[in-house]
Amino acid sequence: MARTLERAQLPALARGYSLLGSGGGGATTMLELALAGADDWPITLYDLDELDPMLPCLGAAFVGSTMLLGERLPGDTPFAPLIAAAERWLGHRVPVVCSLEGGGLNGLTPLTLAHERILVDADLTGRAVPGLDQMSLLVDQVPGVIATCDTGAGGVMLVQTGRPVDLERVIRSAIIQAGGAGGTVFAGFTVGDLTEHAMHGGTVRALQLGLAFDAAASAPLTELAAALGGRVLGHGRVTAIAPDAGDPHVNSIEIGGAGGEVHRLITRSETLAFMTDGRLAAAAPTIIVVLDAISRDILEATELTMARTISVLELPAPEWWSASNDRLRRVVPSAYGIAELDGVET
């Protein structure tokens, strides 16, 4: 059943996507401001089964440094040349748009295209992930998927490959060439492909999470966690931040628990795992949300600084990932070369 998104729901939707960012995915502020000023409201959101499975679909997302996006604002139609290139390559117009990354700022990205295309409630990750080869269509090796991206100074590149990792590496290089941040568009798939090879209802979930969070933002932590359908992992003060010797992007954040527990939060571009007293309590793809203990701001991994008091919550991972080991191994901590953190011991 199609639903209508009102402008007033935008903050809650953004909050929901921040939660699904799992400590990464970028701040939604910039897109919130852009969308709030747009005249496209109300926006109609379709479920997958309401659309013809044969309809071609595309997904759009910002790639690269999310911090850089906050400093160097994209233009008003950042995806237009990328979509044009993709449509030209495919030889037909693509009428439907979905989300590539269902967490962080990219959760809102397809809304910027809603005025010209049909918005379908599906995404390729269900949470924030760092790599393009982690898009569900690529994980499942759906054939025919192409991608276009910025190369800087108005340049566009199109990649067609059977190897997902090539796509990640080539686009990553292009984005670096473009100045560290830019857009990418995936196309060459249909609404029908999304039925099996994507997460459904991410926008609705984000909206519900956002509304629940706003309603329970000042409630006790356990109540807040329950309202979000998750649980409290820990609460305490950041006592040490140690970068990993092998991978400087990996940080081990030590949290002195209120009851003397030794918590450890392992982050890369997102929060990946949480340990309590040497026991693994949660690990990706489970969504680990870090809140400022006082303001209840949703924190990104880069905002975890010494002596900050934080609360850590766990939200269930999209089930799509755990449906097969082949999918799961792309998102667990060992996918990033981080040892001994996969799977939660009971």
Place this chain on the structure above:
Amino acid sequence: MSEQLRLSALLAHPANGGLRVVAGPGDAAWSDVVIETAEAELPAAGGDRLAILTAPPPGTPWQQDALVRRTRDRGFRALAVPNADGFGAGTRTLAGRLHLALLHVDKPMVLAKACWQLLEARDALTLSYVRKVAQSIEYHADGLADLLRHLSSSVGHGIALVDTEGVLLESGGHLDAAVHSAIDFAPWVDVARAGTGTAASVRVDSPSRAGLRIAFFGDGLSDPQLSALAVAAEVAMPAVAARILIDEVAEVSDASVSSAVLRDFVDLRGAADPEVERRMLERGWRTTGYHLAFRVIGRSRVDTFQLLRFVTHELGAIAADSHATTSGRGVSGWLTFTEPPTAQQVELHVTSLRELHIAARRDFNVATGVGSIEAGALGLTTSLSEASDAARIAVDRSTTGWFVRVDGLGLEQLLLAWTGNDTFVPAAKSLLAPLQSGGGELLTTLSAYLDHESGIAATAAALGLHRNTVATRVQRAQELLGVDMADPEVRLALHLACRAVRS
């Protein structure tokens, strides 16, 4: 349970592979030890044991947390692993929280061997100590202190030579006073404990000094270690006793050599003799500069060598270049200054010597004389002889505490000191013996006569006699003694003899 493996015992073990406590309880005891390559190979039921892992632990903090957690979950109470000193604060806190002793070890196999020695192979432990003692005896030692240093560094524990009063010599650590007082001096072998301090001691059979013990000591040594160390001490004891004797012989011969050098020097009376000068320089005795001599002699029979040892030790506290050696019935010594000392400095040093004398009197019945400050070789001779005279006077001076300084003496005192010696007094007595008959009135008259410049009238006035009586008595004395009183030499000798006999 006596078979327990104590952390303190392992820490005190000299070959524990570089064991250090990183976190967790500071002292603990375990029933046994398990040695594996990695945590995954440890048995599931750890029990009340220590786990030693030979492979380095994982490098990330979360893996280290997990290692600590899983080891504890297996039931182990302690984990010794290489590189544990690199574990972060969180992992250490976690170990403390889980009551797991987290130990760093450089060489896990060495630690494993130490555990084995303490738990199962006491004889191997004893043997390893004994072998180390034997090894340390093999090396040349300059003296007793050097031998103890060899022993302590080889065995890996502190060693002390003690008597009931305290520690005489120690090496490789400090023997706590509480442990010392816990040592029983009666038995052949003794094991003492006081707090965490422990010591294993053995009586030293020394013919020259009784009541000595050598003790190996350390913190938190276990019973097996102490009994092994007691055996090591038994093995080391003869070497120590022999060394004490060798050192004493060397000291005595050194003292007699230096005593001879001093005698030769004094005999020269300031004359230059290259041979004596060379021998003095060999001993570090310089004749140039300013000297303040002293002499300590026994009022009754004293062991001059023991006295010298005491004086030499005490001289160390005086801030001046000092030398001492045995000489006759006492000890002669002097302080040397390159610059002429001020009167104040001299007073200060005399005070120090007085303190030395007072300290010496606690153990020896001695009298001390101090000479005046003199320059050069002749000055040293002078000061030494002054000190010698002063000491002779001091023997009878209880009023000054048997301490006399030559600067405080009159000429007369000096002269008397000379005549008061053993050879003069009997000679004087036999010389004047003929005058003793008749109540000694002749001797009294003769003394007064000589005291009054051979004046009849003055003598008569002093004695309350008639002049003729005095003249007659002097005449009679002259006849009895058979001397010529006109001769000044004779008059002087008689005068001195009278004084010597009368005093």
